[in-house]
Amino acid sequence: MKRSIIIHPDPRLKKPAAPVADLSDDLRRLAGDMLETMYDAPGIGLAAPQVGVLSRLIVLDCVKDEDAEPRPLVMFNPEVLAASEERKVYEEGCLSIPDQYADVERPAQVRVGWLDRDGNPREEEFDGLWAVCVQHEIDHLNGKLFIDYLGPMKRQMITRKMQKLKREMARS
Ligand SMILES: [Zn+2]
Numbered sequence: 557m558k559r560s561i562i563i564h565p566d567p568r569l570k571k572p573a574a575p576v577a578d579l580s581d582d583l584r585r586l587a588g589d590m591l592e593t594m595y596d597a598p599g600i601g602l603a604a605p606q607v608g609v610l611s612r613l614i615v616l617d618c619v620k621d622e623d624a625e626p627r628p629l630v631m632f633n634p635e636v637l638a639a640s641e642e643r644k645v646y647e648e649g650c651l652s653i654p655d656q657y658a659d660v661e662r663p664a665q666v667r668v669g670w671l672d673r674d675g676n677p678r679e680e681e682f683d684g685l686w687a688v689c690v691q692h693e694i695d696h697l698n699g700k701l702f703i704d705y706l707g708p709m710k711r712q713m714i715t716r717k718m719q720k721l722k723r724e725m726a727r728s
Pocket residue numbers: 649650651652692696
């Protein structure tokens with residue numbers, strides 16, 4: 557089932573999400589819904605707070621080539637275990653901040669630990685777009701958006717555009 561994505565600004569996007577204590581069927585269903593919502597948007601990552609659930613759960617699939625096999629990843633309690641000193645700038649966007657893009661600098665590689673759909677601990681090193689995406693989604697679990705890396709002027713400009721968009725959406 558597709559869920560609706562919360563648009564910035566919204567207090568739910570600013571709150572830290574709670575760790576998942578045990579993997580209920582509800583949470584697994586939510587993960588499936590989030591993947592469906594993400595692919596439909598379309599996007600490459602989605603965090604539970606973006607659909608109004610303040611639990612530490614993210615989904616991602618950064619396979620861009622349409623002919624390539626999809627690789628949906630579901631991560632409960634994801635954590636950056638190590639980050640490279642090398643940093644990279646990437647133009648980021650966010651499903652909660654539609655049609656706005658800006659350069660964000662982050663570590664180029666990260667090692668991430670998480671629990672998979674079956675509750676098994678997993679660990680993997682990510683780089684390229686995967687590294688950008690997984691860090692962006694984990695930020696969501698800490699109430700942080702990519703625009704929080706920008707200067708105040710740019711951030712306010714984007715926030716005002718989103719307020720206007722939300723007013724227009726409410727009217728239609
Ligand atoms: Zn986002």
